[in-house]
Amino acid sequence: MNLETVDPLTLPSLPLATRAELPNCPAIYFVLNGDAVLYIGRTSNLYQRWIADHRWHQLKVMSGDIRIAWLECGDASLLSEIETALIKHIQPCLNQTKVECEGISIKTKTMVYMPPELREALERMAAKENRSLSNLIVTLLQRAVEEQKGNESGKD
Structure with missing residues (x-):
């Protein structure tokens, strides 16, 4: 090229x-x-x-x-x-x-332990969706946080 x-x-x-x-x-x-x-x-x-x-x-x-x-x-x-x-x-x-973002660094790393079988399952999901493991995990966490916020706002 x-x-x-x-x-x-x-x-x-x-x-x-x-x-x-x-x-x-x-x-x-x-x-x-x-x-x-x-x-x-x-x-x-x-x-x-x-x-x-x-x-x-x-x-x-x-x-x-x-x-x-x-x-x-x-x-x-x-x-x-x-x-x-x-x-x-x-x-x-x-x-x-x-x-x-507004003066706060949003590029952070978080280390977690996960059982090998969970990691393997997530890797298969990521490969099936043609995305990286970290991208899949961030997306799943974002959905969970949004769901939790929705549950909390529905309690009021």
Whole structure:
């Protein structure tokens, strides 16, 4: 792949607010603000990545025309290599930065112990849905928290 021929501004794109319409495909994605590339990432499933993306909170408060453009990649094993080369070539301003939301870092790690059989079951679910284990776990936890909030508000 010739990096000089990859122009994120000519790729298919959607406004950040309509990220739920992104396709289910392996891709390199570009976060754009007008004609500036803010961030480059990779994913085995573009739709799933952006439903629970860690930068969503940071990006939704930015002014401008924030869009997600993507370059579909038929061979997911090449995603890491392509992403690295494009980041080096384009040098987007948000890559290699902490994710901030209202001054609070939202990129945290939590370590938990889970029985091997639970991990295996979750890994099978993630593979079936073509998503990462961490993405699946975050999505499941978000649903549980929202359900709990709904249960608590229904008690009033």
